[in-house]
Amino acid sequence: MTTELPTLPNPEITPSVAHFWEAAGEGKLDIRHCRSCNELHHYPRSFCPFCYSDDLDWQTVSGKGTVYSFSVMRRAPVPFAIAYVTLEEGPTILSHIVRIDLDDIAIGQKVQVAFADTQDDGPKVPVFEAAS
Amino acid sequence: MSIRGKAYVAGIAEHPVRKATDLSIMQIVSDLVTWALDDAGLEPEMVDGFFCDSEMPGLGVLSAAEYLGLNNLVHMDNTDPGGSAYPMHVSHAAQAIATGKCKVAVAVLAGRPRAAGKGADPVPDFGIPELAFEHPYSSMVLNQYAMVAMRHMHEFGLTSEQLAWVKVAASHHAQHNEHAMLRDLVTVEDVVNSPMISDPLHRLDCCVVSDGGGAVVVVAPEIAKTLKRPPVVVRGAGEAVKHLDGGRVDLTYSAARKSGQVAFEEAGVTPADIKYASIYDSFTITVVQQLEDLGFCEPGKGGAFVADGNLIAGVGKLPVNTDGGGLCSNHPNNRGGMTKVLEAVRQLRGEAHPKVQVPNCDLAVAQAMGGWLGSRHASGTLILERE
Numbered sequence: 002m003t004t005e006l007p008t009l010p011n012p013e014i015t016p017s018v019a020h021f022w023e024a025a026g027e028g029k030l031d032i033r034h035c036r037s038c039n040e041l042h043h044y045p046r047s048f049c050p051f052c053y054s055d056d057l058d059w060q061t062v063s064g065k066g067t068v069y070s071f072s073v074m075r076r077a078p079v080p081f082a083i084a085y086v087t088l089e090e091g092p093t094i095l096s097h098i099v100r101i102d103l104d105d106i107a108i109g110q111k112v113q114v115a116f117a118d119t120q121d122d123g124p125k126v127p128v129f130e131a132a133s
Numbered sequence: 134m135s136i137r138g139k140a141y142v143a144g145i146a147e148h149p150v151r152k153a154t155d156l157s158i159m160q161i162v163s164d165l166v167t168w169a170l171d172d173a174g175l176e177p178e179m180v181d182g183f184f185c186d187s188e189m190p191g192l193g194v195l196s197a198a199e200y201l202g203l204n205n206l207v208h209m210d211n212t213d214p215g216g217s218a219y220p221m222h223v224s225h226a227a228q229a230i231a232t233g234k235c236k237v238a239v240a241v242l243a244g245r246p247r248a249a250g251k252g253a254d255p256v257p258d259f260g261i262p263e264l265a266f267e268h269p270y271s272s273m274v275l276n277q278y279a280m281v282a283m284r285h286m287h288e289f290g291l292t293s294e295q296l297a298w299v300k301v302a303a304s305h306h307a308q309h310n311e312h313a314m315l316r317d318l319v320t321v322e323d324v325v326n327s328p329m330i331s332d333p334l335h336r337l338d339c340c341v342v343s344d345g346g347g348a349v350v351v352v353a354p355e356i357a358k359t360l361k362r363p364p365v366v367v368r369g370a371g372e373a374v375k376h377l378d379g380g381r382v383d384l385t386y387s388a389a390r391k392s393g394q395v396a397f398e399e400a401g402v403t404p405a406d407i408k409y410a411s412i413y414d415s416f417t418i419t420v421v422q423q424l425e426d427l428g429f430c431e432p433g434k435g436g437a438f439v440a441d442g443n444l445i446a447g448v449g450k451l452p453v454n455t456d457g458g459g460l461c462s463n464h465p466n467n468r469g470g471m472t473k474v475l476e477a478v479r480q481l482r483g484e485a486h487p488k489v490q491v492p493n494c495d496l497a498v499a500q501a502m503g504g505w506l507g508s509r510h511a512s513g514t515l516i517l518e519r520e
């Protein structure tokens with residue numbers, strides 16, 4: 002059975018990196034980029050954890066990646082698949098694999114970003130589905 | 134400067150309660166401190182160092198010190214990276230003793246999540262910077278450990294049957310522990326046929342939720358000399374942190390790699406010298422990962438190492454968690470590090486249950502993990518020796 006696009010728990014928006022959710026609302030996955038050392042990092046911070054520079058901007062990434070690891074929570078009222086997805090551009094991010102048969106998910110599988118609503122009119126957040 | 138030989142574990146206590154319906158946390162604390170001091174043969178007025186985690190009711194040590202009537206404290210420590218805190222408390226007590234900051238330190242863990250109907254996961258606090266990026270995905274203790282197991286299977290060929298052996302060994306030990314929550318023997322088939330909770334972890338791959346706690350008394354050598362209990366000396370300790378590193382995620386090793394290296398180096402011994410190992414067993418995968426990271430086997434070979442009864446006392450090469458561990462006996466307040474220290478001390482004293490006592494047990498490791506193996510966690514390694 003294929004899962005549906007879920008409505009997920011609402012995050013509390015971190016003001017210093019609110020851009021992340023504004024971009025998600027426009028269908029973009031924006032990852033924090035350091036202009037000093039050129040590295041991407043996630044979760045986004047107000048400074049670069051690699052070189053301690055605060056000269057940062059955002060890079061809209063392709064949204065393509067591969068499943069690094071995952072686990073299906075079978076005992077949840079609606080089973081769901083949490084996953085680490087390694088983006089084509091480098092960083093690995095925590096997310097869900099959605100709109101998929103939960104028994105068909107595999108490490109190494111190609112996935113692409115989608116965006117799910119959150120509860121109580123919260124911001125959209127990135128999730129991933131099988132790459133077309 | 135090293136803590137090797139500078140401090141002794143003089144007293145221990147483990148609360149027999151597993152569901153503390155009629156006990157307050159402070160009653161558990163006073164029971165434990167009373168019993169541990171009795172075990173050591175020391176009086177409360179000699180206690181000058183106090184160690185607890187941040188879940189102790191009150192502000193740090195303050196309410197506990199008052200409740201216990203401790204008037205001579207000159208050293209305190211609330212180091213708290215979750216379940217890994219307690220080997221660290223022993224290490225920090227040894228450091229304080231080695232530098233003359235105190236002479237008789239008590240470390241205590243107590244809690245009653247089971248009676249209070251609480252789960253293993255903390256209440257969401259969006260002051261925690263990563264939470265906004267994890268809470269929407271229902272990231273929790275269980276599925277974070279599960280993702281490590283899943284990657285291990287993919288990368289190294291770990292199987293569910295191999296993981297199950299960790300639980301089977303725990304059940305073999307727990308049958309002899311009258312206080313263990315789960316005393317029935319289980320088989321590999323029982324584990325892999327128990328309900329899947331978060332793949333690849335089944336229900337029987339998960340530890341118990343229990344109330345209670347433990348306490349340990351660490352003393353200076355000149356005090357240890359005056360006591361009647363078998364002397365257990367602190368030989369080495371290490372601690373380390375691992376996290377997601379801005380997205381450079383690698384789930385194939387844990388912080389135990391570094392904490393173990395530091396501890397074994399300080400102790401001047403190798404895993405091959407260890408006669409008994411307490412290895413934190415929040416889940417079966419936790420044991421496999423830490424055994425690899427401590428160097429008991431090669432990276433990726435933990436599954437083969439734990440299989441076929443290798444962790445069962447009297448059967449395998451490395452007896453692990455002879456009290457039944459968190460998987461079968463006790464995981465008080467969702468923090469397994471204290472009971473790891475306690476069973477290592479029992480083994481070194483020759484006071485483990487006769488059916489699981491390791492012969493000539495003179496060197497043991499107590500290894501604990503706190504936090505989330507799949508994201509941010511801390512590891513505390515403690516090496517203890519019978520003199």
Ligand SMILES: [Zn+2]
Nearest residue numbers: 035038049052
């Ligand atoms: Zn940078």
